Amino acid sequence: MRLTCPLCGPRDRREFYYYGADDFLRRPAADAPAAAWDDYLHNRDNPAGETRDLWYHEAGCAQWLAVTRNTVTHDILRVDLVAAPKGGAK
Secondary structure (H helix, E strand, O other), X not given: XXXXXXXXXXXXXXXXXXXXXXXXXXXXXXXXOHHHHHHHHHOOOOOOOEEEEEEXXXXXOOOEEEEEEEOOOOOEEEEEEOOOOOXXXX
């Protein structure tokens, strides 16, 4: 599988670290009930079809990426930066 980093261009997926579904960015509040934290930490969906995941370009530009992909066809539909790089350049 190849991912096209918005900063570095097309790269092999081995340059990236898969972090999981992008719901990792929507974690419960610090004072949320224990059940909400348990669900957030331990329960994962395994959808067939389109997903949006968080990846880290470990062997490249060190940016966090939101990757939209299809788990059935393995097509990469979109790759976005999670945040603008330092210095504002894109």
